[in-house]
Amino acid sequence: MYYAYNYRLKPSDAHREELDRHRDICRQLYNHTLYRLNEYQDEHGELPSMTTLRSELPDLKEWWDDLSDVYSKVLQTVVERLFNNLKGLSKLKENGYGVGQLKWKPPREFRSFTYSQSGFKLDRKGGQTVLSLSKLGDIPIRLHRAIPDDATLKQVTVKKGPTGEWFATFGVQMDREPPDPPENPETCVGIDVGILTYAHDTDGAAVGSLDLSDDCDRLEREQRKLSRKQHGSNNYEKQRRRVAECHADLRRKRRDFLHKLSAYYAQEYDLVAVEDLNVKGMTESPSNSRNTASAAWRTFLSLLEYKCEREGTHFVAVNPRGTTKECASCGVSTEKPLWVREHSCPACGFEADRDANAAWNILSRGLQDVGVGHSESTPVETAFPVDTSVSAKRVVEAGSPTLKERTASAVSE
Numbered sequence: 001m002y003y004a005y006n007y008r009l010k011p012s013d014a015h016r017e018e019l020d021r022h023r024d025i026c027r028q029l030y031n032h033t034l035y036r037l038n039e040y041q042d043e044h045g046e047l048p049s050m051t052t053l054r055s056e057l058p059d060l061k062e063w064w065d066d067l068s069d070v071y072s073k074v075l076q077t078v079v080e081r082l083f084n085n086l087k088g089l090s091k092l093k094e095n096g097y098g099v100g101q102l103k104w105k106p107p108r109e110f111r112s113f114t115y116s117q118s119g120f121k122l123d124r125k126g127g128q129t130v131l132s133l134s135k136l137g138d139i140p141i142r143l144h145r146a147i148p149d150d151a152t153l154k155q156v157t158v159k160k161g162p163t164g165e166w167f168a169t170f171g172v173q174m175d176r177e178p179p180d181p182p183e184n185p186e187t188c189v190g191i192d193v194g195i196l197t198y199a200h201d202t203d204g205a206a207v208g209s210l211d212l213s214d215d216c217d218r219l220e221r222e223q224r225k226l227s228r229k230q231h232g233s234n235n236y237e238k239q240r241r242r243v244a245e246c247h248a249d250l251r252r253k254r255r256d257f258l259h260k261l262s263a264y265y266a267q268e269y270d271l272v273a274v275e276d277l278n279v280k281g282m283t284e285s286p287s288n289s290r291n292t293a294s295a296a297w298r299t300f301l302s303l304l305e306y307k308c309e310r311e312g313t314h315f316v317a318v319n320p321r322g323t324t325k326e327c328a329s330c331g332v333s334t335e336k337p338l339w340v341r342e343h344s345c346p347a348c349g350f351e352a353d354r355d356a357n358a359a360w361n362i363l364s365r366g367l368q369d370v371g372v373g374h375s376e377s378t379p380v381e382t383a384f385p386v387d388t389s390v391s392a393k394r395v396v397e398a399g400s401p402t403l404k405e406r407t408a409s410a411v412s413e
Contacts, residue, residue: 192362
């Protein structure tokens with residue numbers, strides 16, 4: 001399997017200056033390659049191949065001296081990057097989206113360059129771990145987690161963040177294959193995601209949403225200060241970095257929460273069923289779109305999917321239509337407004353928390369879609385409302401009881 005490991009670099013001032021120079025040379029090469037692509041298309045009536053434009057690099061070095069300062073593999077990946085962007089536009093066009101043409105990259109939009117196959121190495125020098133990059137030197141790296149011994153480093157992408165920090169992302173190929181999902185999963189769970197309660201599952205556990213209100217207030221204050229600065233001044237640049245740091249803090253806290261929550265479900269269960277939500281369409285809705293975007297449901301589902309694959313867990317995304325309205329016991333649909341938080345079926349009398357009822361419907365559809373054997377209790381016997389929210393930190397905290405044990409103790413009380 002292929003994974004990405006991200007680490008923070010700790011470059012010196014000289015390294016920062018050289019990294020910025022290499023990044024700008026790659027940006028200029030990208031713009032030149034785009035110019036040559038358009039020129040070739042006008043002359044021949046068709047797009048050139050990637051090999052054609054890559055073969056021009058040796059001739060470019062004869063009159064473009066700066067290209068010789070950058071590792072050759074890095075220059076080749078710049079050309080590949082242009083053609084990958086073209087493929088992305090073609091796929092969007094095939095799916096019915098209106099697309100334009102590729103544009104030249106200004107400095108703020110070209111933040112990374114990639115070493116592929118060779119030209120980089122992790123090493124230890126002077127008592128610290130360094131990333132050795134060809135024609136750049138040894139840059140200290142904060143290796144906060146070890147790369148597995150059986151992993152093969154395929155490439156490394158060096159990227160500058162909006163805050164000015166530099167990061168290295170390693171593309172890692174694992175020799176081992178992930179385990180196959182069990183044919184008859186014993187532990188299955190359905191998850192209904194929301195805003196007030198981020199996740200409500202069929203074990204009766206309710207995971208509260210991450211409280212980022214203080215961070216959002218801080219971001220708004222810093223953005224108001226930025227709007228009063230003169231664009232392009234030194235004070236504007238300092239304040240822009242403060243705003244970028246606020247965004248980075250929000251992003252780190254949110255992704256930390258989602259990583260821990262998705263890892264818990266992928267490791268604790270044999271089958272995980274979720275809703276296949278159209279998050280993009282939901283964020284375009286005029287109502288509650290800000291909270292929907294902040295919840296990052298699509299990110300959570302993406303993290304959960306790849307972690308389930310890594311752990312050998314069934315991952316099922318089901319059609320979300322009607323999961324809230326249908327009764328988990330008898331299947332009768334009942335209209336209920338959003339403010340009604342309890343499900344009460346007029347046909348069979350089944351009562352449960354609204355989100356718990358939806359979670360059971362999601363699990364039932366997931367089992368049908370996978371078609372695996374599973375012995376389960378009836379929803380009426382096991383679905384119940386849960387009032388106590390459980391934070392994701394407590395779920396994954398080392399040495400603490402699991403989410404199931406906390407839920408069981410809450411129910412027995």
